[in-house]
Amino acid sequence: MRVAITREVSEGLARCELTHVARIEIDLALARRQHEAYERRLAELGCRVERLPAADDMPDSVFVEDAAVVFDEIALIARPGAQARRGEVAAVAEALGTYRPLRRIEPPGTLDGGDVLVAGRRVFIGRSSRTNRDGIDQVRRFLAPHGYAVEAVGVAGCLHLKSAVTLLAADMLLANRTWIPMEPFGAFEIVDVDPAEPLGANALLLGDTIVYPAEFPRTRERIEARGFTVRTVPAGELAKAEGGVTCCSLIVSGSR
Numbered sequence: 001m002r003v004a005i006t007r008e009v010s011e012g013l014a015r016c017e018l019t020h021v022a023r024i025e026i027d028l029a030l031a032r033r034q035h036e037a038y039e040r041r042l043a044e045l046g047c048r049v050e051r052l053p054a055a056d057d058m059p060d061s062v063f064v065e066d067a068a069v070v071f072d073e074i075a076l077i078a079r080p081g082a083q084a085r086r087g088e089v090a091a092v093a094e095a096l097g098t099y100r101p102l103r104r105i106e107p108p109g110t111l112d113g114g115d116v117l118v119a120g121r122r123v124f125i126g127r128s129s130r131t132n133r134d135g136i137d138q139v140r141r142f143l144a145p146h147g148y149a150v151e152a153v154g155v156a157g158c159l160h161l162k163s164a165v166t167l168l169a170a171d172m173l174l175a176n177r178t179w180i181p182m183e184p185f186g187a188f189e190i191v192d193v194d195p196a197e198p199l200g201a202n203a204l205l206l207g208d209t210i211v212y213p214a215e216f217p218r219t220r221e222r223i224e225a226r227g228f229t230v231r232t233v234p235a236g237e238l239a240k241a242e243g244g245v246t247c248c249s250l251i252v253s254g255s256r
């Protein structure tokens with residue numbers, strides 16, 4: 001059984017952090033409907049959705065992925081790079097504490113979960129505007145006893161590592177090569193986003209199904225052409241807050 005931890009869209013979403021996209025009006029009701037459709041999709045794909053209540057004083061709290069990273073052995077509680085997001089981790093830590101022993105990133109380390117790509121025993125961490133070297137070193141120390149190898153990857157031009165690269169299968173990645181160096185990913189087969197869809201590299205792999213934004217049909221075709229089953233979700237409204245499909249859940253595998 002898989003649990004998907006999600007969080008209701010905050011009333012304050014319009015005050016979200018923005019780094020690479022211009023602020024435009026967000027339709028809160030539509031964002032909520034789209035988020036509910038996303039939760040239904042996860043449920044259809046076998047997840048028990050555990051929805052945390054909204055935090056109306058935390059605009060970005062729907063993006064639970066940034067608050068933690070879940071491994072089979074432990075859950076890492078992040079220390080988000082944006083000061084305004086640090087309060088988000090408490091409720092997420094409380095929820096995860098029932099499933100995993102917790103480890104916490106401490107100052108001066110910063111880490112956003114969106115910068116952490118786990119591929120088997122290899123863990124790639126984006127050195128971004130949100131995640132610093134000390135945060136990455138702390139993760140390396142926490143994971144060493146469990147046999148994971150941690151590699152830092154420079155991220156430039158997008159918010160998080162997983163804005164630029166996500167996992168399609170154990171040996172295959174979906175990537176936008178313009179935002180990250182590809183050398184660290186030499187062992188993987190790469191599916192490139194369509195050049196007209198630069199934000200299309202964020203896909204959520206659930207079992208062997210790819211949950212993917214409806215807004216990127218050209219890249220979706222490329223993924224399907226490799227034989228993957230893709231299930232779309234409407235993700236346009238939360239994309240205005242610079243969020244994608246991985247950001248809106250934390251998947252806890254092997255839970256009852």
Ligand code: CIR
Pocket residue numbers: 016017018019060063065066082085113114115159160163241242243244246247
């Ligand atoms: C932020 O800037 O932190 C939010 N507005 C968006 C976070 C998206 N999270 C993610 O890609 N993991």
